[in-house]
Amino acid sequence: MKKSIFTLFLFFLVKISFAQTPQTVQNDTLPIYERFPNVPPFTIMTVPDSTAFSKDDLKKKKETIIMVFSPDCSHCQHETKELTEHMDMFKDVQIVMASPLDYHYILQFYKDYHIADYPNITMGRDGSYMLGTFYKITNFPSIFVYNKKGEFVKAFDGSYPIEKIAAAL
Numbered sequence: 001m002k003k004s005i006f007t008l009f010l011f012f013l014v015k016i017s018f019a020q021t022p023q024t025v026q027n028d029t030l031p032i033y034e035r036f037p038n039v040p041p042f043t044i045m046t047v048p049d050s051t052a053f054s055k056d057d058l059k060k061k062k063e064t065i066i067m068v069f070s071p072d073c074s075h076c077q078h079e080t081k082e083l084t085e086h087m088d089m090f091k092d093v094q095i096v097m098a099s100p101l102d103y104h105y106i107l108q109f110y111k112d113y114h115i116a117d118y119p120n121i122t123m124g125r126d127g128s129y130m131l132g133t134f135y136k137i138t139n140f141p142s143i144f145v146y147n148k149k150g151e152f153v154k155a156f157d158g159s160y161p162i163e164k165i166a167a168a169l
Contacts, residue, residue, distance in 0.1 A: 001126070004133045017104075023085045032134055033144065033152055037152035038152070039058065039064060040130070040131065041055050042054060042066075042131050042134075044122075045124050046123065047107045047115075047123050048112045057122075058094055058150075059094055061139075062094050063092070063093045063094070063145070063148055063169050064142070064144070065093055065146075065165070067097045068077070068131050068135065068140065069099050069142075071098075072105065073140040075139075075140060075141060075159040076158060079162075080097075080109075080113050081113065082162040083162060084114070085093045086117060086162045089118065089167065090120065096121075097122070097123040099126065100132055138157065141156075141158070142155070145165065153168055
């Protein structure tokens with residue numbers, strides 16, 4: 001009898017020692033951008049001048065929007081049109097628009113939407129698709145909002161009303 005009680009006690013002791021806490025399980029299922037809630041270390045090649053632009057080039061103490069898009073996506077085109085038409089809501093926000101497509105498609109998009117008229121928008125090619133991998137992009141556009149401390153605030157997957165994006169700032 002003592003042997004069976006000891007064995008049962010030992011079994012539960014081992015079971016408890018290998019159990020994961022609910023916090024550990026929850027953290028493993030969170031997206032990377034929520035587990036590491038700061039602006040990711042990205043580098044894009046900007047249009048129209050093909051210079052490298054990285055996280056280090058972002059202005060400090062300024063809200064940031066990262067938008068991963070595709071120039072041939074109608075939702076991305078609509079979202080960009082809405083964004084530029086309501087730029088007064090985003091005048092103090094730095095916006096990074098990154099696409100994995102070839103440079104000439106992004107350049108044409110840049111010209112079509114007159115992005116040069118908006119100095120707070122930096123557009124470029126994410127040739128390694130680092131942002132797409134980091135955010136596990138499933139839809140274009142995907143928009144990620146960060147506060148003035150560079151901390152993640154909210155994600156928008158697909159096309160959203162521009163007012164909702166502005167409200168997240």
